[in-house]
Every structure is written in structure tokens, then in C-alpha cells.
Amino acid sequence: MELRGKLQEILRDIEENYLPSVSLDLVVFGFHESQLKVLLLRFKDSNDWILPGGRVRKDENLDEAAYRSLRERTGLDRLFLQQFHTFGNVNRMTYFSREETLERMGLAEAAAGLWDSTYWANRDISVGYYALVDFTGTVPTPDFMADECRWWDIAEVPHLLFDHNEMIRLALRTLRRQLSYQPVGYNLLPETFTMTELQSLYETILGRSLDRRNFYKQILHYDVLERLGKRPTIPASKAPYLYRFRKERYEQLLNDEDLSVG
Amino acid sequence: MELRGKLQEILRDIEENYLPSVSLDLVVFGFHESQLKVLLLRFKDSNDWILPGGRVRKDENLDEAAYRSLRERTGLDRLFLQQFHTFGNVNRMTYFSREETLERMGLAEAAAGLWDSTYWANRDISVGYYALVDFTGTVPTPDFMADECRWWDIAEVPHLLFDHNEMIRLALRTLRRQLSYQPVGYNLLPETFTMTELQSLYETILGRSLDRRNFYKQILHYDVLERLGKRPTIPASKAPYLYRFRKERYEQLLNDEDLSVG
DNA sequence: ACAAAAGTGTTCCAGATACACCCATGC
DNA sequence: GCATGGGTGTATCTGGAACACTTTTGT
Known part of the structure; x- marks a missing residue:
């Protein structure tokens, strides 16, 4: 039952080193062949996609946490990254029940009995960031909960877990507004x-x-x-x-x- | 030592019923005699001013928490309230040391030994909201940590604790931008x-x-x-x-x- | 009568939109 | 020679900025 051990270790690490109740989610935009792309993760052994995210270390600034998470997912550094909204509805995580979510992650068995962990017990406030990155220079990398990380055409994004479709919608709105008073492209084009x-x-x-x-x-x-x-x-x-x-x-x-x- | 008892009770309540690591701060704008006003609180037995704030109940939406906090401070309902930024620097609370902060709050003695409480032990991420309210209809009400709550002329706001001056600055910038594409005044004028x-x-x-x-x-x-x-x-x-x-x-x-x- | 505030219309400029023709290249 | 994509200039419209005089009323 190696997965369970690993999960336990991860949860312990999170509780020890990261802020409870706070997470962050990234809407990473890329551009390729006249298409705007978004980076998505697929949960282990499931068909459910989500935005890449992260948590904030106790000794780390919020913005730094976002940069770190983005770096881990894309291999890129020094990129355009900006906060656009903070999401805090009670039910934002319960698009599926916690049980079903774990089920879909293939973690139901492994996580049994670990539910009193702060990580699962509380809902999170999530700070949404959007990023613009050079498509060609990116190395999409799954995290421990995912086994696939790849670009999706913005028009073909499937139904995502949680409130992540809404996050993309808001991020895109912010990006469009930005376009009207600032140049865009440095981080999206070669x-x-x-x-x-x-x-x-x-x-x-x-x-x-x-x-x-x-x-x-x-x-x-x-x-x-x-x-x-x-x-x-x-x-x-x-x-x-x-x-x-x-x-x-x-x-x-x-x-x-x-x-x-x- | 009644204060200590009360403080203990409050801390217990917070840990039991509110999200850890997350707080919110309110920049409440009012208008009177051609002056833009901001609502500030003065810490008990001190000369230090801060923005009114609040915390999020575990079973409460983020926006609802902001409305509730605003209602508690102003007695008003149904008002303009909008998120503008989330602040998450590690040192945003340490404009003064924790000890000094408590000292200035007149709580140093009462709080001795309570520092391992989650409330003091972790820094918070704070979601900033700004509100527009009818000056004349407002009943400024201090919270348990303050003994004064009153309007300040925007131009005369003193140095505030924490990153609260920066919050006002950002809120005002957001309000100004809003002015260019939306009408303003419904909640600020009679x-x-x-x-x-x-x-x-x-x-x-x-x-x-x-x-x-x-x-x-x-x-x-x-x-x-x-x-x-x-x-x-x-x-x-x-x-x-x-x-x-x-x-x-x-x-x-x-x-x-x-x-x-x- | 005059001082103080309220009401109103026209001109001008800049930025955005709409629009059409010529050039270079590959087939 | 023609189809494809690249490059450029001009007329028009619209929203914002600048600007001056007349009316009411209280003193």
C-alpha cells in the first residue's frame, strides 16, 4: 500500500509546512497555431481535469507561492503572472462530494481514515492567478495527484471539477480588459x-x-x-x-x- | 482578569468556528461635505488605527463574510461591496512585532500564554474588499479589539498598522478605475x-x-x-x-x- | 447693483473605424 | 498569370476636452 504511505507523508508535509484553508489556482495561457491554450491536469486514473494549483508555505509570500507553483508545472521562470480574483464559496469544492472526488482521483482507498486531516476537513479559499507563457518553451509536468498535464484549446476545455471553469472565464475576462490598456504578447510569443x-x-x-x-x-x-x-x-x-x-x-x-x- | 477570560473565549470561538489563515479587511468609503471618508478603528488603549476587518466562518461564503463584517461595523445592509485584492506577504502583519502589536492593543498581559493559538501563531492571507456607503445613515461601531470607530478624511488618514495604508491606496485606485466605466454614487449619496x-x-x-x-x-x-x-x-x-x-x-x-x- | 451659484451649446481634436489598392512570391 | 498573403494611406465618425454667457436669488 505504497500510495497510502505516500499520501500520508504528503498530508503531513502540507499540515506542517503550508497554510491551512488557503490554496491557489493557476490559469496558464499559452498560444500556438492561432489558438489560445490553457494548461490542465488530469487526476490520476480518472478522466477529470482541473486547473493546476498549489499551496502557500508558511514562510512564503502569496505571490512567491504562485510563481513557485507555476515553475513546478511549466519549468518556466520569469513570466507574467497576476492575481485576478479570490474564490471563497463554501461549496466551490463540492462540485462532487469529497468521497466522489477521492474516488475519481483513484485515492478513495488510500485516503480512507485520513479525512480528519486539515487538508481534507476544511474547504479552501483559493486565490486565482493567471499567467501568460511561451507555449514552445513549456514543459508541462504533472504533480503528485495527476498523471497528465497538457495544453487544451481554450474553446475545447471540458467541464472541469470544482469552480475551475468559472475561474477560466474570469481570468479570460481580465486578460481581455488588460489588452485594452497594456501590450500583451511578450510572454506568449517566441x-x-x-x-x-x-x-x-x-x-x-x-x-x-x-x-x-x-x-x-x-x-x-x-x-x-x-x-x-x-x-x-x-x-x-x-x-x-x-x-x-x-x-x-x-x-x-x-x-x-x-x-x-x- | 476579566479581559484575559474574554480574550480566551474569543480565541476559542475563532479556532472553532472560523477558517484559519484567512482574514478580510474592509476599506469603507463614505462621502460628506465634499470629502471622501474612510472608516477606521482604534485599538483599545492605544493610538494606533487600522481598517475594520473580519474572519470567515467555516460554513460561510467569503463574500457573505465580508457583508456580515461590514454590517457589524456600520449597521448598514444592502450596500456596494467588492473584492479588490488579496494580500499575502509574510511580513504584512509585522509592521510591528507580535509582542509590540499586543502591547499597543493593551492586550500584552491578557494575551500572555495564549500565543500558541492558531490565531496568533500564523500569519494571515487577507482578502481586501472596498465598500461604498451612505455616510449619514452609518452607525460606526467598534469591535471587541477597538474602542473607537470613526470616519477619517481620506487626505488625513494617519499611518496605519500592518499593510493597511497600502490597502487603502489600492482600493482607491480600483474605485477610480471603476468610475470610468460605471456610475458611482448610489451608495455614497443621500x-x-x-x-x-x-x-x-x-x-x-x-x-x-x-x-x-x-x-x-x-x-x-x-x-x-x-x-x-x-x-x-x-x-x-x-x-x-x-x-x-x-x-x-x-x-x-x-x-x-x-x-x-x- | 452686485456677488454667488446654476444652467446651457458649440468648437475642436484625437483616437477609432471603415475601407481599397499595389507588391512580391510560388505554383 | 493567378492565387495567396503582405504592406500601406485616406476619409469619416465619435467621445472627450476646452471654453463663455445668461439666469436666479440673497445681500
Whole structure:
């Protein structure tokens, strides 16, 4: 019964080193082939998918915990990560009963008698973060409760456990709003890209098509792109220019927040 | 040593009935005499001020806990209340040491030996909410740790304990942003008001003066106000019209969010 | 009559939208 | 030579900002 021993150890570790009642969930966005992707985990021996998440160490800042969790799931560092909402409904975890949840995780047997653990006994408040990451550089890695971690097309996300579909919905809304007053793409695209690729990213996030000429004007007006040479040409088309974000300008725009308070 | 007994009882109640590690703090905005006000509490027998806060019952939704806490502090019900950020730095409570904090609360003696309580032992994650309330209808009520609860002019807020000044700053930023895409005032003004009073509210929140004519146009364009008769006239001036919010339209605008997700 | 507050309309500019043609390449 | 995708400029609309005079009333 190795699984049970392992589970016990994990629960002990959680109770000893992590804050009770608080968890966090990550909506990790990636972009590939004109599709917005979300990273999901599949529970061990089940067909149920959830968002990757994590817990907060007792000696760790909340934001740091989110960065750490994201790093563990994607192998990436230094990425865009931002809190968007905190979820605290009593029944947010009980989309299925605790028993059924464990069942679906293939942990029912292993977890028997461990239910008085703080980890299972209390519902959690969960802080939702959303992240933008470079799809191609990511190494999706399952955690101890999952045996699969992979990208899903945003339009094809299945019904998830708990309130995780709602989390994606809210994260996407936040991302869309952000688009209207800040540049996006540095963490979602490879180092260099064509204008068409960038436009395609915007269209995917917004869920509607944009006028090419107007998009050029707007994005160039931001003064955040650097134009490089032409891309070695591909089938049946004129060679497009490659662009790169001017990092210092990009970050300046990200920090252009009204910081004044009367 | 009655205080000690009471404290013990409170701690026991907290451990038994409330979520550990999670608290919430309220930035309660009111408006009076052209000034934006914030509700603050003063710790027992000390000169230190903090934001009112609360904890989440184990069987209670996070938002409900915020409403309940606000009701306890202001006597008001049915008000505007919204989450704006969750604060989770390890050292956010240690603006002063725990000992010093208790000292300043006049609780050092009473709390001796109770420090292994979960309530003191762990730092908290705190969910920040901001509220807009009708100044005149409010009955500020201290909680068990405070012996004073009163309104402060936003410009005169002193240094607060913990990260509470930062919380006010962020709440105000959120409120200002909200102003740009939603009407504000229903919960901050009396039932009827003049256009000048409403403008004054906007100016106070934004921290800058607005053009009267443009303000009229914009706000009327929202189609959210109902014009009533003229106010019985006051010193040396033309009698101004009174207005009232059209509630159904007001709430429609509040809910006018892009709810679509691709 | 004059001081103080209230009410109202027009001009101007900037940012967003709508829209069409030419060029380079691969087949 | 034609189909595909890339690159560019101009006219129009709309929302926001700037701005001045007249009316009422109390002193």
C-alpha cells in the first residue's frame, strides 16, 4: 500500500509546512497555431481535469507561492503572472462530494481514515492567478495527484471539477480588459514574430477579428516593437517582416499605472 | 482578569468556528461635505488605527463574510461591496512585532500564554474588499479589539498598522478605475442630491476638478438620473434641481460586463 | 447693483473605424 | 498569370476636452 504511505507523508508535509484553508489556482495561457491554450491536469486514473494549483508555505509570500507553483508545472521562470480574483464559496469544492472526488482521483482507498486531516476537513479559499507563457518553451509536468498535464484549446476545455471553469472565464475576462490598456504578447510569443502572428494572438484573445491596417497603426503607435529583417520566405507569400518587443518600453507600459493617491 | 477570560473565549470561538489563515479587511468609503471618508478603528488603549476587518466562518461564503463584517461595523445592509485584492506577504502583519502589536492593543498581559493559538501563531492571507456607503445613515461601531470607530478624511488618514495604508491606496485606485466605466454614487449619496453634489463626489474620488458643463453632459448621457423638483433655495444662489438615481438603469450599468467567453 | 451659484451649446481634436489598392512570391 | 498573403494611406465618425454667457436669488 505504497500510495497510502505516500499520501500520508504528503498530508503531513502540507499540515506542517503550508497554510491551512488557503490554496491557489493557476490559469496558464499559452498560444500556438492561432489558438489560445490553457494548461490542465488530469487526476490520476480518472478522466477529470482541473486547473493546476498549489499551496502557500508558511514562510512564503502569496505571490512567491504562485510563481513557485507555476515553475513546478511549466519549468518556466520569469513570466507574467497576476492575481485576478479570490474564490471563497463554501461549496466551490463540492462540485462532487469529497468521497466522489477521492474516488475519481483513484485515492478513495488510500485516503480512507485520513479525512480528519486539515487538508481534507476544511474547504479552501483559493486565490486565482493567471499567467501568460511561451507555449514552445513549456514543459508541462504533472504533480503528485495527476498523471497528465497538457495544453487544451481554450474553446475545447471540458467541464472541469470544482469552480475551475468559472475561474477560466474570469481570468479570460481580465486578460481581455488588460489588452485594452497594456501590450500583451511578450510572454506568449517566441522571441521574434510577424505582425500577422501578433494580430492573430490578439484576435484569439478577444475572440473577434481585427482590421489589419488599423491593427498595424495601433500597435506601431505604442512604439513597443522593433522591426528586424524579413523572415526567410515561406510558401506563396511575400516575405513578412519580423518584429521583436522592445523590452524596456514594454515594461514601461506595463508599469504605466496611475500610482497617485490623493 | 476579566479581559484575559474574554480574550480566551474569543480565541476559542475563532479556532472553532472560523477558517484559519484567512482574514478580510474592509476599506469603507463614505462621502460628506465634499470629502471622501474612510472608516477606521482604534485599538483599545492605544493610538494606533487600522481598517475594520473580519474572519470567515467555516460554513460561510467569503463574500457573505465580508457583508456580515461590514454590517457589524456600520449597521448598514444592502450596500456596494467588492473584492479588490488579496494580500499575502509574510511580513504584512509585522509592521510591528507580535509582542509590540499586543502591547499597543493593551492586550500584552491578557494575551500572555495564549500565543500558541492558531490565531496568533500564523500569519494571515487577507482578502481586501472596498465598500461604498451612505455616510449619514452609518452607525460606526467598534469591535471587541477597538474602542473607537470613526470616519477619517481620506487626505488625513494617519499611518496605519500592518499593510493597511497600502490597502487603502489600492482600493482607491480600483474605485477610480471603476468610475470610468460605471456610475458611482448610489451608495455614497443621500436619496436625492444636486448635480453639483454629484460632481463634487466625482471630483473628490478622482482628486481633480472637472468641467461642470462636460460633467452634466456625460452624466446625463448615462441616462441614469431622474430629475425632480427644485431644492428649496439656500443662501445667495439660484435654486438647483434635485436628482435621484434611476435604480433599474443604475444596476443595469453595473452589470454591463462583457460576459461572453469564446 | 452686485456677488454667488446654476444652467446651457458649440468648437475642436484625437483616437477609432471603415475601407481599397499595389507588391512580391510560388505554383 | 493567378492565387495567396503582405504592406500601406485616406476619409469619416465619435467621445472627450476646452471654453463663455445668461439666469436666479440673497445681500
